[in-house]
Amino acid sequence: MLVVQNTPAGGPGRVDGWLREAGLGLEVVRAYAGEPLPVSLGSRALVVLGGGFLPDEDGRAPWLPAVRRLTGQALEGGNPVLGICLGGQLLAHVAGGRVRGRFGEPECGSTPVRLRAEARRDPLFGGLSGVVPAIERHVDAIVGLPPGAVWLADSERCRYQGFRVGECAWGVQFHPEAAAADVRGWDRDWLRARGFDPDRLYERAVADEPVSSAAWAAFTRRFAGIVAGG
Secondary structure, eight states: EEEEEOOOTOOOOOHHHHHHEEETEEEEGGGTTTTTOOOTTOOOOEEEOOSOOTTTTTTOOTTHHHHHHHHHHHHHHHHHEEEETTHHHHHHHTTTTTEEEESOOOOEEEEEEEEGGGGGOOOTTSSSSSEEEEEESOOOEEEOOTTTTTEEOOOOOOOEEEETTTTEEEEEETTTOOOOOHHHSSSSHHHHHHHHOOOHHHHHHHHHHHHHHHHHHHHHHHHHHHHHHH
């Protein structure tokens, strides 16, 4: 599995452990630090992590064309994909959807993610409860899903929290890899400037963590099963 990391603080977090526990080998490429991405994905699955860029903001993140190319290869070849936050937006962009910067109200901290009826039959979301807390941190958003995509989840402030393209490519706006401890380390001034109380965000994330951890661990292990089965 190839994992693309787009910022120093945006590592795979607890998703790394869940995937490795499932027996998968991970190659984490720190693209933000100049580590080269492969020309070809080959038979590997692809995970694209978050970052404070738009999917086509190549001037700020000059490695993004290579990530888009690999995502396109995955879609064409049927390789499993999991795009998280920026990664989900990039998946939507490559597949023909639309993303807008600083759109709608920002979301930060543990947030109720609502599963739609379509999620009941989804290989990753199926079996989860109707509302699951997940950690969010975004100001950009998907405003149009790709043609033929299956809309799986939403939230009060964000219409497209989860979707699937084809049979094995998923994008999520939330952060299954993030834990409550990550929220505590966020820039307090940045949060206050956007109307959030940093202490309350942390307390909510701690309270929600037993439920969110169990749910997103199951979600990630199902993704690992699809990768292993392929």
